Amino acid sequence: MNDFTYKEQQLWCENVPVNKIAEEVGTPFYLYSYSTLRNHFRVFTKAFADVPHIVCFAVKANSNLAVLKALIAEGGGVDIVSGGELFRALQAGVDPGKVVYSGVGKRVDEIEYALRSGILMFNVESLQELEVINLCAQDLGVKAGIALRVNPDVDPKTHPHISTGLKENKFGIDIERSLETYRQARSLQNLDIKGVSCHIGSQVTRLSPFLEALDRLSNLVRQLQEEDFDIRYVDLGGGLGITYDQEVPPHPAEYAQAIMAASRDLECTFVFEPGRVIVGNAGILVARVLYTKSNDNKNFIIVDAGMNDLVRPSLYNSFHAIRPVIEDNRKEIVADVVGPICESGDYLAKGRKIPAFQRGELMAVFSAGAYGFTMASNYNSRPRIPEVMVKDNQYYVVRKRETYADLIKHEEIPSFLINK
Numbered sequence: 001m002n003d004f005t006y007k008e009q010q011l012w013c014e015n016v017p018v019n020k021i022a023e024e025v026g027t028p029f030y031l032y033s034y035s036t037l038r039n040h041f042r043v044f045t046k047a048f049a050d051v052p053h054i055v056c057f058a059v060k061a062n063s064n065l066a067v068l069k070a071l072i073a074e075g076g077g078v079d080i081v082s083g084g085e086l087f088r089a090l091q092a093g094v095d096p097g098k099v100v101y102s103g104v105g106k107r108v109d110e111i112e113y114a115l116r117s118g119i120l121m122f123n124v125e126s127l128q129e130l131e132v133i134n135l136c137a138q139d140l141g142v143k144a145g146i147a148l149r150v151n152p153d154v155d156p157k158t159h160p161h162i163s164t165g166l167k168e169n170k171f172g173i174d175i176e177r178s179l180e181t182y183r184q185a186r187s188l189q190n191l192d193i194k195g196v197s198c199h200i201g202s203q204v205t206r207l208s209p210f211l212e213a214l215d216r217l218s219n220l221v222r223q224l225q226e227e228d229f230d231i232r233y234v235d236l237g238g239g240l241g242i243t244y245d246q247e248v249p250p251h252p253a254e255y256a257q258a259i260m261a262a263s264r265d266l267e268c269t270f271v272f273e274p275g276r277v278i279v280g281n282a283g284i285l286v287a288r289v290l291y292t293k294s295n296d297n298k299n300f301i302i303v304d305a306g307m308n309d310l311v312r313p314s315l316y317n318s319f320h321a322i323r324p325v326i327e328d329n330r331k332e333i334v335a336d337v338v339g340p341i342c343e344s345g346d347y348l349a350k351g352r353k354i355p356a357f358q359r360g361e362l363m364a365v366f367s368a369g370a371y372g373f374t375m376a377s378n379y380n381s382r383p384r385i386p387e388v389m390v391k392d393n394q395y396y397v398v399r400k401r402e403t404y405a406d407l408i409k410h411e412e413i414p415s416f417l418i419n420k
């Protein structure tokens with residue numbers, strides 16, 4: 001369920017007509033519904049109400065401060081993958097005790113920042129990283145909470161670029177080797193070994209890969225407990241899929257039931273790191289049609305948003321539903337929806353059957369709340385677009401449109417070129 005709905009053929013976000021925002025803010029822009037965001041978080045956390053758990057929103061999916069603040073206000077923690085994400089989450093008021101730090105390449109300064117902030121734990125991806133975290137903790141005179149991110153070698157049956165739990169992926173420590181690594185971790189004095197973690201991939205639309213991973217993780221937890229490791233947290237990562245097109249992913253309640261049923265004997269606090277399932281369908285991208293053109297066998301709809309604003313179609317060939325903001329019952333055509341970037345790969349849809357958009361019309365690109373703005377760039381020197389959040393009958397610009405001056409803010413012409 002989400003709060004982007006058509007009423008009398010006009011798209012609304014909660015109680016604000018989308019075209020009103022477009023007139024006032026200009027296009028393109030990202031638009032988030034506060035109510036959808038909050039509901040998605042509540043549905044997810046409520047689904048696990050019967051077990052101790054922390055929902056650590058994956059900041060990389062959407063790192064806008066207002067989005068983070070909205071989820072933190074609901075009791076959410078965060079899953080971070082960089083010092084920058086930690087900074088954002090702290091700015092948004094996160095409880096450091098609900099922060100988990102994932103990622104294969106944590107720098108020393110980032111580790112120190114996280115230690116000084118007092119995060120819950122690092123999900124560690126290699127023996128060398130364990131040693132570095134131990135040294136940093138020693139320097140700071142603290143103990144670092146850690147879990148090993150194990151690679152359970154299950155196929156999440158998703159797009160190869162977003163699968164992370166297969167042996168061939170760079171993530172985690174082989175599950176067969178992990179017991180040995182836990183034993184090695186034990187000799188490191190400044191570590192508090194708190195848990196085990198995994199994350200098998202993203203946009204997973206079936207339960208079986210999650211259950212397979214959980215089964216392997218549970219076996220590991222039992223082995224660790226037999227060896228007197230004090231395992232208190234089982235972090236199952238994120239990855240639950242959403243409906244972009246025709247997918248029918250499990251509802252969070254179904255996901256929760258299956259996980260809880262399969263882990264009755266685990267006396268641990270669960271950590272979840274959902275990203276997409278919370279924000280994906282809580283956001284859209286609104287663009288305006290600049291031109292239309294046709295050649296012998298192709299129609300093009302050229303819009304003012306490009307791959308620098310929303311890269312998922314170019315990067316993963318992913319599907320985003322596209323509809324006019326003001327609908328009528330016009331004929332449909334097959335067209336490519338493309339942006340202004342000088343790349344053939346710059347498209348939002350290819351060979352898509354869609355209404356015959358006209359120049360000047362507004363277009364809504366759905367399911368753009370996750371991995372939308374966070375993956376945006378300034379390619380082609382395009383200022384990044386604003387993010388807007390609606391609550392009830394009000395909208396708020398939660399990130400301003402960048403200006404041309406912003407584009408060159410950090411650049412400097414060296415002295416030898418001045419007066420040339």
Ligand SMILES: *Cc1c(COP(=O)(O)O)cnc(C)c1O
Pocket residue numbers: 058060061079102103199201202203237238239240273274275276277370
């Ligand atoms: C990307 C990522 C997530 C979030 O994935 P979603 O598919 O958006 O739920 C969670 N944990 C880790 C470690 C990740 O890399």
